[in-house]
Amino acid sequence: MNLIKNVIASIISKKVKYLILLFIFFLLGNFLIVAIGISDASSSAISISRQKLNPVIVLENNKEGYSLDNSKLQHIISDKNQMLKDDRVKVYNKLYYMNLYSEKTIPVPMENDEYKYSKSYDGMQLVCNNTTSMIEIFDGTYEIVEGRFYNQQEIDNDQKVILVTKEFAQLNNLELYDTISFTTFADIDDMQKYFDNDFDGYIEFEIIGIFENNESTYGKKYMDVRDYPQNTMLAPFSAIEHYEDISSLASTKMMNDVKNLNDEITYFAIHHYENINPIIKLNDPNDLEQYVTEYQEKLNPYFILNSNNDAFLKYGKPLDIITYFADFLLMFVLINMVIMISTIICIFVKMREIEIGILLSMGIRKFNIILQMFIEVIIIGFIGISLSFFTGKIIAQKYGSEVLSLSVVQDNIVEDEQKGIYSFGNEKDYFENIDQQDIFENFQVNISSDIIIKIYLLSTIIVFISSLIPSLLIMIFDPNKILSHKD
Amino acid sequence: MVILKIENVTYSYKDGGYQRVILNDLSYEFQEGKFYTIIGESGSGKTTFLSLIAGLEKVKSGKIYFKDKSLDQIGYSNYRRNDIALVFQHYNLINYLSAIQNISLAMSKTKKKIKKQKYVGYALLKKFGIGKSKSDRSVTKLSGGEQQRVAIARALASNVELILADEPTGNLDKSTEIEIISIFKNLALEYNKTIIVVTHSSDVSDQSDIILRLVDGKLVEMK
Structure with missing residues (x-):
């Protein structure tokens, strides 16, 4: 008590x-807040930009790699499976696509029909996965509005359950637990003769969920009706596996018959779900680079792990530059704070x-003498730093944005042809674009409670370090x- | 009863190429409850002697015992904190604190727990003629005599048995000097404190129980 009064x-x-x-603390506090504020805003912008680019990893086959040493392939497959069981993995897709047609239901018409590619593709698209969730569920692309997603039991028991879009359900007056029949053959009448006795070419599903598909159609000008997001359906792969086998057999028969080829086309069953390459989403997007580097090494040269990192590095570059600037400023301020405050305390x-x-x-x-001096400086320091929060935030936002604009790359639109590189087969493109505007919008200096605590903590450490030399001076006082x- | 025992203390320092001896194999025993004054020529080593018995400086040769324990055993800082109090010519109060805060500081430094410090502090200051309103004032706003009385009150506040003073009346006028000396006298008499005062003033030394003169590095009893 006496100590505080003193x-x-x-x-x-x-x-x-x-x-x-107090003024010196206020001044240095501004620099400190600018440095930490910019650094934090930039980290946060990097994280948001990473999210906007969609931080998923697409495993792609490296055709050149397959012609190399195949003796290592078994190892590679084991590593490929291992990468899915990694603790950093949140969810993964291994998607199998199947076209569906039905006489009793109609697909949702496209908003702008004039760009429809072909009438013969007027069907639906079934997206099959053998896991109990999907990346699209986590990122909000698919939003279940009624019912639920399929569970492990249904996957294990090959249950024919399906999720349809809200628009499709409304258009066809479908409700939860209704059954619905589809075929994968566009012209089923012509195929009847190739079917075995107990196969009519149809597969029947029970609707267990209705979802909204928020997938954007931006840039997909020449789209088929079946590719229209509202015509997407979701089912476990196990539900269609047997049906696909029989259908393939019928198709093989038909092709051998119609084309009258010299060499008979061999029946090709689809038992290759394990070989479908996954698309992986991690718990923490910041682990992306490390995860990719780690597994790329193991899967070389057979597979390529694509995380859209080149695009991220390109558009994240201004943020990297500003982070370096902020880190440099922080180091500069910290060193100067220690020198200045130490000198001032020595003079005091x-x-x-x-x-x-x-x-x-x-x-x-x-x-006790050192403690009193330390508390005196800490009190003044905290007052000075607290005052600098108001001005520091404004300066950080203003100068942060200016430095950012100076370092932004000019060609900041992802080329359309580049997108093709990242697309997975003929299906979905998991990667998004970012532009300069996104970077600017994501760069927001917020003095959060975490930053405030960090700044007070740093100030305490600085005052502590700055007090070391004056303390030594007191220690040698006689x-x-x-x-x-004096006398 | 002996409170402070000086045993064969020698103190010298180099002055140019010449070794100057200030205290020469000095031995003396200070008794409890007595008022001592030490007099001597300028440069005779009075202040050096006081610094040594105050534990401000370490003895290089010989020993100083406080109640049968050497200062090395007690620890110089501990000794200053718990066993003695110092009164200086320039009062040496903490100038940004009030009189009562200076007293509280002295009370809080010792290992002896003093309850109701503020109440005791005010009572103590009142005893030395410093009322409550003056007690709450910054010491820089008090007169020289009042500051010295606060300094003595501070010495007493830490409840030690030995009070050492270096020219405590050097900055004071005659009437205040008499006042301060009578305070010291009473401290020895009423509170059984041992008072050792270094002075030039014969008015002060005349009032003491024992006058010691520092001659050729040795203490000689004059009275």
């Missing part, structure tokens, strides 16, 4: 000196030599010399 009395008695110290200690000599002559512990010199 501290307050000491500060009040040295108003001018402490006002100078020297000016208070007699007071310290008196206290030492009374037998007051040196530790009260006898000080007081005899």
